[in-house]
Amino acid sequence: MGCTSRYLGPPGTADSVPCSVRLMSADGLRSPAIRHFLDRPRFATIATTDPSGAxxxxxxxxxxxxxxxxxxxxxxxxxxxxxxxxxxxxxTVEQGYDYVTVLGRVTIDDDQERAQRNMAEITARYITKPDALAARLEDFKKQQRIMIEIHPHAVLAHGVPAEKRSEERT
Structure with missing residues (x-):
């Protein structure tokens, strides 16, 4: 017996679907269900490795x-x-017990023009009030920024509907 997604709706409703942890290839980011989940301006938690290995x-x-x-x-x-x-x-981006985890490698871009443009794009996802957005972007312009692109080799999902079920809902 699987779990019920807390992402789509309460158990027993038309919006709840069976879920489990699914491991997908890097193409998992192209899944409409995964994209729908990640398109919302949620916070992400990243994990890196310290020099000690921790x-x-x-x-x-x-x-x-x-x-x-x-x-x-x-x-x-x-x-x-x-x-x-x-x-x-x-x-990892989570909403309660539902989450998407992306495992990959990064490329780092130190070019200030691209990094500042990217920071403006990201900030506009999270801060929607024009005055607050403008103030925050002014603060960022004073900083040396770096843009980090994650190239996935695997995507894990829990509670996000499988592709077939997602297509049935439309």
């Missing part, structure tokens, strides 16, 4: 590309330094 986690904003996820940071933080040394990353 995991290090941080909460980040992100943007969803066609086959990648992009995050952004100010230079000098611990987790970007970890990624420069070891480009492996795990990113």
């Amino acid at each position: 995991p290090f986690t941080a909460v980040v904003w992100y943007s969803l590309g066609e086959s990648t996820i992009t995050i952004n940071s100010s230079e000098g933080r611990r987790w970007p330094a970890n990624l420069r040394r070891d480009p492996r990353i795990s990113l």
